[in-house]
Amino acid sequence: MQKRTGSFLLIGLFLLSLNAVAQDKNFYIFLCFGQSNMEGNARIEAQDTVNVDPRFQVMEAVDCPAINRTKGNWYTAKPPLCRCRTGLTPADYFGRELVANLPSTVRIGVINVAVGGCKIELFDKDQYTSYTTNVPGWMKNMIREYDGNPYGRLVEMAKLAQKDGVIKGILLHQGESNTGDTLWTKKVKVVYDNLMNDLDLKPKKVPLLAGETVGADQNGKCASMNKIIATLPQTIKNSHVISSAGCTDSADDLHFNAAGYRELGKRYATQMLSLLGYKPMATN
Template identity: 70%
Template sequence: MFSHSFSQNSKFYIFLCLGQSNMEGNARIEPQDTTDVNRRFQVMEAVDCPNLNRVKGQWYTAVPPLCRCKTGLTPADYFGRTLVANLPKDAKVGVINVAVGGCKIELFDKNNYQVYADTAPVWMKGMIKEYDGNPYARLVEMAKLAQKDGVIKGILLHQGESNTGDTTWPQKVKQVYDNLLQDLNLDAASVPLLAGEVVNADQGGACAKMNTIIDELPQTIPTAHVISSAGCPQKGDNLHFTAEGYRMLGRRYAAEMLLMLGVKINK
């Protein structure tokens, strides 16, 4: 059972986001996505971004991009916006997004990531380097900073395309989740894992068969919740969502989280 008892700076809810390109944000950011972002929705920058006047480890109003300096719209955008629109006015939401386009879940394996990183394609190595070669360690580093300001209330995952067909994927995800809980001194009952499906078969998803494996995640992680991608439009490459698809998916992540928090959603 998910516990929503609040402690320390409990009015600041923090969420860790990780995965590959769909969590990184592949769609072009549209004007509607950069306006009227509530200051109660914050992002902790995980890399230095001079082009955005952002410094690693600092909080900023969550105007996209929310991953690295030149990434696109991500589910985290409308996840956070939906939360602040429904939570009490004195509550804030913060996200930390560490994601690498195209990566397998093995890149977030605390003990064996180097094996994968060393064999990653050249185009991916630059993204990995932005996290000093270890995205998992960067996520933990930022999360520990964030814990000084608020309480980690959930972990958002969107990954799977690069592991399509891998029936051991749920166990690999469990290892990442368990390591995060241990390294950040978190209790699984209070910090659920929300995992989004890849582009659905109803949208011609090239990796849609992976959703069968993703859907089984709660059997391996009792505190995992799967977020449906049904009806979320893709951009034409059968792998990545459109901006509207990310908005829809982000709102669905938020609806599930609000349900666990016992918050009635404003229509």
């Protein structure tokens, strides 16, 4: 019996050592979710497709045979970073800015699950079923790409990613479809708390970075929502609001243009670098 117990102990220690070897503590992973401004609405320009450091990776959250990507695998983070035909996102230049400013031993990975036009309720695992009942058909088509459950897909991909690296933060850009909703911060907290529990994360170690909608200085149609977004740190202690002031937008005054996404992404990165104990030195 003692020999058998000893064998089981050795096997357990061996398996633990394999996991330790597989997980790279210098592979920083960030979860990204939200609606169309996180999904990426701007056309990807030539400058966005070159000089992407292979240290910046994206885990594909859907199958994209047209660009030779398979769900659940890592690829150099050349856009699109959300789904197969989405545009430029804040995550693009967030990752580029991080790798430009962090030690060469550090890699960055992003997982982006976003659905244009959705309310925050779509990411509430207890509310999404009832919420999706009455959404437009075009939104249902996007949700279907995540097997009907974007939150579930985000968690599924995040668990895979945790085998490779360490989740260091969460990026949110959402709120346009909840404009005027004074309960928005509490609804975001439900999603954040669920992620902490489902992924066994500690809130003190995993900050939430939430970007403002297109600002009033750009005549943003949902700019009033920024007053509500500004109160998020009162509800989630380890949350930080990323200003959109000066980030240029498209003609619809709802979405940022490519230049706006680049700037906003860099601002997410500046905040994250500060939280990691680094001061930005380079700009990609």
